[in-house]
Amino acid sequence: MIELVEAAVEGRLEPTSVRLTERRVAIIGSNGSGKSTLARLVNGLVEPTSGRVVLDGLDTRRDGREVRRRVGFVFTDPAAQLVMPTVAEDVALSLRKQHRDKAERERAVTAVLERFGLANLALRSVHALSGGQRQLLAIATVLATDPDVLVADEPTTLLDLANTRRVGEVLLGLPQQLVLVTHDLDLAAQCDRALVVHESRVAFDGPAPTAVDHYRALVS
């Protein structure tokens, strides 16, 4: 469970208290409203300047390292997190701690790539992938570490319609808890709960379709 207790980031997010237990939680709202700040609080990338953020009993400020091990983060631009020359090497890098044995690691890499429909691209340079393939790979490398929670910050913003659907389906179908910051209101509406962030505070929190309507009304 993710819990924010009066968690605030000065100038970016007013004191916010929420308990997130649903499997798929969307965060929507205008540019600069505080969505990324809220999402980054969850994995300790941003620390609260007051209040606290707790993940399954772990305080993000006190237990930052353990929190980051349990919470995977996917960025808008997958290039930011793909560091190895080939697709297979990139997945292998994120599996190096779980599988120290090389043969075992290679089997695990194959399994991850198959799960995401990337097996035929294993030897491809990460620079020679389409945007959608690259984002799927970024998600695959994060999930390879088996996090309890996945936070994705506008993961479909750079993608075309088909890839937005594909990545959306992958994310919404995950067994892990998902915190999804998105401007894609169709995607947000499919979540189990959505928060509307407006002018640095949570202006609405409830069922996702209702939250989408609330956001539309706010900006109309």
Ligand SMILES: Nc1ncnc2c1ncn2[C@@H]1O[C@H](COP(=O)(O)OP(=O)(O)OP(=O)(O)O)[C@@H](O)[C@H]1O
């Ligand atoms: N590293 C930072 N240091 C200081 N202020 C920041 C930092 N990052 C963002 N901000 C400010 O905090 C506020 C909220 O930003 P945030 O990135 O959380 O918004 P957002 O809702 O995710 O926006 P967008 O949809 O444009 O990505 C903005 O006013 C922004 O300028």
